[in-house]
Amino acid sequence: MSEITKNMTIAEIIKMNPKNAERLMTFGMECVTCGESQGETLEEAANVHGLNADNLVRALNALS
Incomplete structure (x- = not known):
């Protein structure tokens, strides 16, 4: 799975995992x-x- 970055859009982050x-x-x-x-x-x-x-970013990646 890809890592979340602060340059990603909210839509991209939610698409990666709807739980986001x-x-x-x-x-x-x-x-x-x-x-x-x-x-x-x-x-x-x-x-x-x-x-x-x-x-x-660190918190979200730790939860993924």
Whole structure:
């Protein structure tokens, strides 16, 4: 399985594993399933939510 990077879009991350939508929501990113957020990179979405993208990447990859 590929590793998640902060340059991947939310849509790519969810396509890799649909459970990633729920995982992202546990970090406070409740809008990850809306159409507009699908084109954002993980780093862009993390910035909007005041999260550290590198920490988020590590956490998501540890769960995969």
